[in-house]
Amino acid sequence: SYNEDETILATTLAAARLIDYPADRLTVWLLDDGGTEQKRSDPNPAKAAEAQERHVALQSLCERLGCRYVTRARNLHAKAGNLNNGLLHATGEIVVVLDADHVPFRSFLRETVGLFADDPRLFLVQTPHAFLNPDPIERNLRTFEKMPSENEMFYSITQCGLDKWNGSFFCGSAALLRRQALDEAGGFAGVTITEDCETAFELHSRGWNSAYVDRPLIAGLQPNTLSSFMGQRSRWCQGMMQILLLKNPVLKRGLHPIQKLAYMSSMTFWLFPLPRIVFLFAPLLYIFFDMKFFVANVEESIAYTATYIVINLMLQNYLYGRVRWPYVSEIYEYVQGVYLFRAIVAVVMSPRKPTFNVTSKSDFASEDHISELMLPYVAIFVLLAVGEGFAIWRYIFEPGVNNLMLVVGLWNGFSLLMAGIGLGVVAERRMTEKNPSLAVSRPARLTVGGFSSDVTVERVSADGCTARVAEGFSLGSLTDGKTGWLAVESPDPAIVSQPLPVTLSSYRMAGEETVCELAFRPFEARDHFAFATLMYGDADEMLRFQQRRRAHKGLIPGIAQFVYWGASEPFRFARYALRALFARRPAAVVVAPVPKVAPVVEAAPALSVHAAPAPAAPVAPAPFQRPKRAAAPAPAAPPVAAPRPAAASSETESLELNDWVRLMLD
Numbered sequence: 001s002y003n004e005d006e007t008i009l010a011t012t013l014a015a016a017r018l019i020d021y022p023a024d025r026l027t028v029w030l031l032d033d034g035g036t037e038q039k040r041s042d043p044n045p046a047k048a049a050e051a052q053e054r055h056v057a058l059q060s061l062c063e064r065l066g067c068r069y070v071t072r073a074r075n076l077h078a079k080a081g082n083l084n085n086g087l088l089h090a091t092g093e094i095v096v097v098l099d100a101d102h103v104p105f106r107s108f109l110r111e112t113v114g115l116f117a118d119d120p121r122l123f124l125v126q127t128p129h130a131f132l133n134p135d136p137i138e139r140n141l142r143t144f145e146k147m148p149s150e151n152e153m154f155y156s157i158t159q160c161g162l163d164k165w166n167g168s169f170f171c172g173s174a175a176l177l178r179r180q181a182l183d184e185a186g187g188f189a190g191v192t193i194t195e196d197c198e199t200a201f202e203l204h205s206r207g208w209n210s211a212y213v214d215r216p217l218i219a220g221l222q223p224n225t226l227s228s229f230m231g232q233r234s235r236w237c238q239g240m241m242q243i244l245l246l247k248n249p250v251l252k253r254g255l256h257p258i259q260k261l262a263y264m265s266s267m268t269f270w271l272f273p274l275p276r277i278v279f280l281f282a283p284l285l286y287i288f289f290d291m292k293f294f295v296a297n298v299e300e301s302i303a304y305t306a307t308y309i310v311i312n313l314m315l316q317n318y319l320y321g322r323v324r325w326p327y328v329s330e331i332y333e334y335v336q337g338v339y340l341f342r343a344i345v346a347v348v349m350s351p352r353k354p355t356f357n358v359t360s361k362s363d364f365a366s367e368d369h370i371s372e373l374m375l376p377y378v379a380i381f382v383l384l385a386v387g388e389g390f391a392i393w394r395y396i397f398e399p400g401v402n403n404l405m406l407v408v409g410l411w412n413g414f415s416l417l418m419a420g421i422g423l424g425v426v427a428e429r430r431m432t433e434k435n436p437s438l439a440v441s442r443p444a445r446l447t448v449g450g451f452s453s454d455v456t457v458e459r460v461s462a463d464g465c466t467a468r469v470a471e472g473f474s475l476g477s478l479t480d481g482k483t484g485w486l487a488v489e490s491p492d493p494a495i496v497s498q499p500l501p502v503t504l505s506s507y508r509m510a511g512e513e514t515v516c517e518l519a520f521r522p523f524e525a526r527d528h529f530a531f532a533t534l535m536y537g538d539a540d541e542m543l544r545f546q547q548r549r550r551a552h553k554g555l556i557p558g559i560a561q562f563v564y565w566g567a568s569e570p571f572r573f574a575r576y577a578l579r580a581l582f583a584r585r586p587a588a589v590v591v592a593p594v595p596k597v598a599p600v601v602e603a604a605p606a607l608s609v610h611a612a613p614a615p616a617a618p619v620a621p622a623p624f625q626r627p628k629r630a631a632a633p634a635p636a637a638p639p640v641a642a643p644r645p646a647a648a649s650s651e652t653e654s655l656e657l658n659d660w661v662r663l664m665l666d
Helices: 006-017 045-065 078-087 136-141 151-164 179-184 195-205 226-246 257-271 273-289 298-320 328-349 375-397 403-426 525-536 540-548 555-584 646-654 660-665
Strands: 029-031 068-070 094-097 122-126 175-178 209-212 438-448 451-460 464-469 482-488 500-510 513-520
Touching: 006 045, 006 525, 029 045, 029 078, 045 068, 045 525, 078 179, 078 195, 094 179, 122 179, 122 195, 136 226, 136 328, 136 403, 151 209, 151 257, 175 179, 179 195, 195 209, 195 226, 195 257, 226 257, 226 328, 257 273, 257 328, 273 328, 273 375, 273 403, 298 403, 298 555, 328 375, 328 403, 375 403, 403 555, 438 464, 438 500, 438 525, 438 540, 451 482, 451 525, 464 500, 482 525, 500 525
Parallel strands: 029 068, 122 209
Antiparallel strands: 094 175, 122 175, 438 451, 438 482, 451 464, 464 513, 482 500, 500 513
């Protein structure tokens, strides 16, 4: 953990404590890099006080949940250093690593740990990373509920293929590692900023084996904003390039030839920005400068190029259509390639310079807005649009221009559609859920306002849940805001779950049934276990969610969807841009000194929570009996801005240097 909210940590810790495994053989450790001695001794008194407060609060949380809290003196070597510090305290034979927002389902160890008994040289069992929330591309194109996520291609196809050749590698979380192997290699590797792949790389070269279980057993969070998403992908890209440059798989002793090929494939994949950018701008060289890098007429283009493209698309769609729609790979590569091109150049120039930057996943966009990363995407779209117009003009009016211009113009038109989709990605839609939810189907008993009835919980998040009341039960005599209890039946008979405190916020009729919206009241420590049982008790819920999205997308509908996005998303971008322009336009310019504003200290992004089984017996959860309810801690008050004169506020807004519209117009 680094700076995650206590509620997120409480859910992950409680779910880890409830993993189906003998209680005397399971120890959950919270490795906190946000409360180190270095941070608690920060020269900035406010930062030091914040770190000290976090240190005390998380110690108390771990004590209440039966976990163990560990921190260290200094924040050295980022995540790898934090993990290695945890190894100094844990003594278990098997180590489970979980990011702070990667909540395990109860069956996590039941599905995985037995593989270590089958192979004494097995050092790793990796499971997929499944997510409750969309990434920025999925949210802005509205594909999350109907299209497989981009990472499902890697976890459902690529990792399975690597596993056949003993080449599946550690992905940083949702994995089990053998302590003996880690000790042999000196702990988690920390030369590069992708300690996960580097650790697997070193252990494979020492003759250890890996295994991959293709079943979602955790539910995590993805970056919410495009800037956080790009920061995460830049770290992955630079880390893999570091391994390629500093520890070239071709020259690594101990790896089998097929393992060298597998690692080379995984690392050179991140070079995709280079051909993508070349492919994007190449047509403009002929359109503007008559540079003939591609010489063919329409008939030759159809016979050779078009035939290849069609066959390639058909094979891709046939083999991978259930996890990847047509041209979705191209969309992700274009969006990432614009910024990753510079990241690749930087790491090639100085392979040891990149540093570990944690990914923020707590950003919340309450309104539609334009991303701060929009400038290169706008510039590319405008350049390609001008090129397309010039190509059309030359083809119609310029004497001597042959059919080659038609071919190049169609090529540029495809790139223009791609750039149009890029504008849709930087036009970020508002988020509809502050805390992501998961569709479930769980029987429960709802008691509220003196009435009690059997219900079915259909969707649940950290904020509340949706419950469908059995037919024939009436809530007409109740009013909104009634408090009560929700007793959920656990999917595992070994777990006796206590009722959750809820408030009936609203209800509506759905035919002859009643659908209730329930909000959770502040939790006590034991309530976190009940919530973890409700939301993360059954891993099949996540599997069903993924399978619902894996309907095969045909080639023609997929291409039509791509064209629709490319044609429509620029108009949505323009609408957001105009709305922002008019919203920021000042009514009058006031000439007065600009007041000094204190610098804003941004919250550091999240790192990870790590759970490690150990033979020492932890404090097991007591039977779920409702204790006397302690006073719930008051929620943190939102920051209150200091009052300032209206004129100064207006002028500050009008002269804001970060106003992207003004910068673009200048």
